[in-house]
Every structure is written in structure tokens, then in C-alpha cells.
Amino acid sequence: MSDSVPPPPFIVTTSVSKAYYKGLPSEPPLIATTKPNPIDAPTGPEAYTVLKELRYLGEHPLATLWDNGLAGELSSSLASMDVKWSSLDLLHIPNVGEPSGPAIVWIGVEPGGLSFEDGSKVAIDCHQLIGTHGVRDYCVEIRESRVSREARNRFLNPVLQSNATFSARDPYTATLGIPIAPKNRPFVQGTGGLFLSAGGDDKSIYLITARHVVLPIDDANQEYIRKNESRRREEVLVLGTSAFDNKFDAITHEISCQLSGMTGARERTLLFQGRDDPESVKECLEAEKQYKAAEEGIRELDALQKEVKIHWEGIENRVIGELTWAPPIILSTKPDEYTLDLAVIKLKPGTLDALNYRGNTINIGNKIPRIDFMNKMYLHYTSGSSFKYPPDGLVKLAGQVPESALFDLPMRDVNKEPCLIVFKNGAATGTTTGRANRVSSYTRRYFAGKYQESREWPVIATDKRSVAFSSRGDSGSCVADAYARVGGIITGGGGATDTSDVTYVTPISFIMKVLQKNKIFKYAHLNPQLT
Structure with missing residues (x-):
């Protein structure tokens, strides 16, 4: 198709809207597409059984333009049209088993925010804007998608996989993926992401998570820091x-x-x-x-x-620490910045010891069979992954994913496209694998009295047979790559349900920069040792 001139408009119908994204984790309703013939008309009971899948964008001209002004132009254009957009993603969304097809500029809008007719006009206007950059082979699609914040005594010793309690005891162990909640709001669920050392003379061990897990998202959004005993403790529970x-x-x-x-x-x-x-x-x-x-x-x-x-049953027995510091949530599209949604919890003395502490280690468990997990770590034989399946199921993380690897991807997928395979263990969905997209996503949320936009590091499911990478309750989870390096923490996700089609991650490189600007964590590092 020609992409400098928009194709004839296609007005979505209710039946097409419901069926179009069948196969995606949340199957979001389609509002508009600039594809001239996006779906065949139903002909019987087997109509609309074609499944779609998300694939990240490989080498494409849009990838270069996206973070160099195009995403900003789109957000400004949408704002001028008074569109309540929630996310901007750049992906391929082909039918399962078919070639990747055109790049999809995937616009998420708040549920009920656009009619099919108005959505078609918006999609065409956005298509024309992109076309002014001389780009070909792309389409614009709009779907409904909320960007949600996925927040829902001594730890036990980990045991070998042969032990009958292996899976059942995981929530009570100190491997990453700890299910946490604020004591004063125990109905919230989130995930403890990473162990942290403040460095210097401070020998305490801290736990990183997302701020919205431990503090209300509608609070004054001021820096939280407990400097004296007179301030109320914000205690944190396991479970x-x-x-x-x-x-x-x-x-x-x-x-x-x-x-x-x-x-x-x-x-x-x-x-x-x-x-x-x-x-x-x-x-x-x-x-x-x-x-x-x-x-x-x-x-x-x-x-x-x-x-x-x-x-563990008594709520006081499940208190593992208290909130030490949480900067305000900041949504940013500035160069080298991302969503900042961070909190640091100081763990109580005695919760960790030489028997239960393994440092920043992810228990990948037995949810995914060994052969399947390894196949996901090595999607193509040329992949340079150094991942080795641990006999005890515990992956010890070492080092950080460098900022350059977010865009210069070191691996290959089944289509020989560059990729970076990642995995996590979250409180809500357990162990999952995914593919990090080399192109940033952008989100837009009503926050602190106004709509604000932010850059995100996006992750999608590994392949058509994989479950969604995250869901509500996984916020704060550590995302690691196939080289067993720390990648970042989950701060949200976009989808039509609590399940996320696209998971949004704040890179660890950005998190560490923020931490080390604070005098308490000036010497912070991710290798805390017991004393």
C-alpha cells in the first residue's frame, strides 16, 4: 500500500471491534485502523477465528524518527484533537504465523473516549502526519487501553525443586518477586523488586518497588522521607x-x-x-x-x-520493613528519562540471614518446563545469550542492562530480528518471559490535576504461545534479561483488562541515576551483603 496518502477510510463495526485483536493478552476493542481491508466479513460460525500476536519493531525508519520528535508530534496532534489518549506504542501486530507486515503506530485511548467514526478521522489525521516524514509501510490503529499502575518475620529458606513445598513456599522466601502490600492498605498487591545497598557505612538491606504500591496514587505526590521518629511509619507487609x-x-x-x-x-x-x-x-x-x-x-x-x-497469619507477623524514601512520581519524555515511580523499603533486622538470603536472585520455579524456558531464552540459534538453566531454579542476577542495550539489541528472534529476551517473577502472574521493544512507548495519564506524558521501556509477550508478561499486582517486579542482568522494574501496563498487552518498565540505569542523586543512596549498589 502507499503510506504517504491515507487509504480510503474503514469504519469499524461492533463485531469487528470485539474480534480484531483476538489472540492478544487483553483482546482490546479496536476503534479505528487505516488498513483499507483489515478483516474479512464473517461468513459462518468460524468467522473471526484468526488470532493476532504482538511483535516488536525491527529495523524500520519509524524507529529512528520515533524518539527524535515524531512521538511528540503525535501527542501534540492528539491533544489538539482533544483525544483522551493513554499510550503510544510502535509494534508489528500480524496474524499468527504470517509475516510481520507493516509497522503499527498503536494508539491507546481511554474506554468510551472515541466513537468508531471519530476514531477513523483521528487515525487518518495521524497517518497523514506521519506521512509528512516520508515514511512508508506503516498503519495507524487505535484501541481502547487503560494504562494502569499494576499494584495488587523471617523469610523461609528456599528448598530444592524435588521438595513438595517448593512452589507453595515461594511467597514466603526472600527470592525476588516478593508479594507485598502496605500495612494500612492490605488490600493492595504489589511486588518487591530488588534488594539494594545504600553503600558507605549503612549496612542495612533495602527493597525497591514502585511508589504506587506502598503509597496512594492520589496522595499529594510529595517526596516521602522519614527522618525522625515523630512521623508515622509506613510499614510494609509480605502478602x-x-x-x-x-x-x-x-x-x-x-x-x-x-x-x-x-x-x-x-x-x-x-x-x-x-x-x-x-x-x-x-x-x-x-x-x-x-x-x-x-x-x-x-x-x-x-x-x-x-x-x-x-x-505468618497475624498481620503484625508479616511486617518486613518500612518505607524509607519515595520521590514524587514523575512522568517525563525528556531525553534519557522515563517514568519515575520508585520507593525504597528498609527491611527489618532479622528478616534476612545466611540461610534464607540469596541476594538478587529470581526463582523461576516450575511453572514453565525447563525445555520451554530455554527455548524462550534462545529463540534463534545465533542468539548470543549466555543463559544457563540453574539446577535449583534460582537465577543469580549480576550486573545491569546498559542503556545502550535498550536500543541496540544483542539477540535474534525466530524471524532473525534483533531482540532482547527478558523474564520476571511477579506476585500476580509468577514467572513469565517477554521481548523488550527497541522503540520506546509513550503513555498519557491524568495525574496531579492534569494530563501528563511519559516515556516507557515496553515489553511484550515472547511469542504467540506465551501468556501476557504482566498483570495488575506485578508492579515493582524486577525484569531481568537473558544474560541474567537487572533490566528494571515494572511500573505499569496497557490493556483493555487487568492483563497487559504491553508492560511498561523503568530501566535500572535510570533508577540508579535517580538513587545516586539522593545523599542517602549516593553510593547505592545492587549487591547488598549480610553483616
Whole structure:
């Protein structure tokens, strides 16, 4: 198609709107597209079964123009049209299994903010604006999308994956992905992202998260710093009220599964008992082993559940620290700046010790089978990833993703396009993998009495078979790359539901610059040691 002249307008219908993004994590409603024939008319019960997927933008002229003024021009144009936009992303959105197709300038608008007819006019105007830069092979699409802030005693020792309590005890361990909540708002859920040392003479260990996890997002947005004992403590819990109940019930479910395994093993033993053919003898022996393993698993899970009830059920027992510092939330599109949504929690003495502390380590768990996880770390045989699957499932992070790697991507995906594979363990969605986009996204939110825009480092799902990278409750999670380096923390996501199509991350390079400008954290680093 020619992209310097907008194609004939296509007015979206309700049925097309609902079906167009089928396959994406939140399946957001389509409002407008500049594709002349974006979807075939329905012809029967199998209509609209084509699935779409998100792919990051590879080499494309728009990638160069985007952060050098084009995104700003688009935001100004949308503002002049009084469009309540929420996000600007630059991606490919092809049908699953098909070539990537044109670049998509993906505009998110607040739900109910644009009719199909008005949306079509806005999309065409934006298309024309982009065309003035001499760019080809692109389309503009508008969808509904909220940009949400995804906020929803001694830690236990981690155990090996062979232990029946491996998954059930993860929320109570000190590996990254700690589910946290403010004590005075225990209904909120967020994630503890990274352990931090202030450096110098300060031997305390701190935990980084997003500010909106521990302080109300509608507060005065002033710097929080507790300099004296007269100020009220903003204490932080492991697991809010509903999160604790859910995780406690999860242990009960694990026990039920083990009981079911015992029943099945007993029935198999009775079925083959007394037979002397080799296959029956083998089956009987295997069933007896499984019975004993399930029996031992129940003992371990029962002991864990009792320990959790005694030592973790009381809300005071779940206080792990208090808020030390939180700068105001700042939304910025200035060069080399991103959304600043940061809080630093000082952990209570005694919560960490030599047995439970592993430093900045992500427990990737057993949610994703080893072979599948490794396939996602090496999407193409030429990828330069150095990732090695840890036998204990604990990935020790070392170093930081350099700012240059946000744009000069060192890996390749299945289409041989440059990419950077990332992963995280969040309180809401657990372990997930994703692909960082080399082109910034931009968000627009009503904040502090006015609409403000900000630059984001965007992450999308790894491939069409992968779940969404994040959801509400994952804010604060540490995002690491396939080289086991710290990439940043999640501060939000864009989608039509609580599940995010695009996850927004603040890079660690920017976070460390902000921290080291504060005199308390002038010598801050990400390798805190126990004393």
C-alpha cells in the first residue's frame, strides 16, 4: 500500500471491534485502523477465528524518527484533537504465523473516549502526519487501553525443586518477586523488586518497588522521607489480606493433590498385586514409590501450612520493613528519562540471614518446563545469550542492562530480528518471559490535576504461545534479561483488562541515576551483603 496518502477510510463495526485483536493478552476493542481491508466479513460460525500476536519493531525508519520528535508530534496532534489518549506504542501486530507486515503506530485511548467514526478521522489525521516524514509501510490503529499502575518475620529458606513445598513456599522466601502490600492498605498487591545497598557505612538491606504500591496514587505526590521518629511509619507487609488467604488455600490444594496421588497409587498397587509378569511387577513397584512420595509430600506440606498459620497469619507477623524514601512520581519524555515511580523499603533486622538470603536472585520455579524456558531464552540459534538453566531454579542476577542495550539489541528472534529476551517473577502472574521493544512507548495519564506524558521501556509477550508478561499486582517486579542482568522494574501496563498487552518498565540505569542523586543512596549498589 502507499503510506504517504491515507487509504480510503474503514469504519469499524461492533463485531469487528470485539474480534480484531483476538489472540492478544487483553483482546482490546479496536476503534479505528487505516488498513483499507483489515478483516474479512464473517461468513459462518468460524468467522473471526484468526488470532493476532504482538511483535516488536525491527529495523524500520519509524524507529529512528520515533524518539527524535515524531512521538511528540503525535501527542501534540492528539491533544489538539482533544483525544483522551493513554499510550503510544510502535509494534508489528500480524496474524499468527504470517509475516510481520507493516509497522503499527498503536494508539491507546481511554474506554468510551472515541466513537468508531471519530476514531477513523483521528487515525487518518495521524497517518497523514506521519506521512509528512516520508515514511512508508506503516498503519495507524487505535484501541481502547487503560494504562494502569499494576499494584495488587523471617523469610523461609528456599528448598530444592524435588521438595513438595517448593512452589507453595515461594511467597514466603526472600527470592525476588516478593508479594507485598502496605500495612494500612492490605488490600493492595504489589511486588518487591530488588534488594539494594545504600553503600558507605549503612549496612542495612533495602527493597525497591514502585511508589504506587506502598503509597496512594492520589496522595499529594510529595517526596516521602522519614527522618525522625515523630512521623508515622509506613510499614510494609509480605502478602496483603486476600493474597495471604489465597496462598494459604493454595497449600490446602497442594495437599489435596497429594492425597489424590496416594489414592491413585493405592488403586494401581491393588490392581497389579499378585501378578508375576515383569510389566505388572514394575508397575506395582512404581505405584508403591509414588505412594510413599505423596505420603512424604503431605507431611512436608502439612508442616509448612502449620508454620505459615503460626508465624505468618497475624498481620503484625508479616511486617518486613518500612518505607524509607519515595520521590514524587514523575512522568517525563525528556531525553534519557522515563517514568519515575520508585520507593525504597528498609527491611527489618532479622528478616534476612545466611540461610534464607540469596541476594538478587529470581526463582523461576516450575511453572514453565525447563525445555520451554530455554527455548524462550534462545529463540534463534545465533542468539548470543549466555543463559544457563540453574539446577535449583534460582537465577543469580549480576550486573545491569546498559542503556545502550535498550536500543541496540544483542539477540535474534525466530524471524532473525534483533531482540532482547527478558523474564520476571511477579506476585500476580509468577514467572513469565517477554521481548523488550527497541522503540520506546509513550503513555498519557491524568495525574496531579492534569494530563501528563511519559516515556516507557515496553515489553511484550515472547511469542504467540506465551501468556501476557504482566498483570495488575506485578508492579515493582524486577525484569531481568537473558544474560541474567537487572533490566528494571515494572511500573505499569496497557490493556483493555487487568492483563497487559504491553508492560511498561523503568530501566535500572535510570533508577540508579535517580538513587545516586539522593545523599542517602549516593553510593547505592545492587549487591547488598549480610553483616
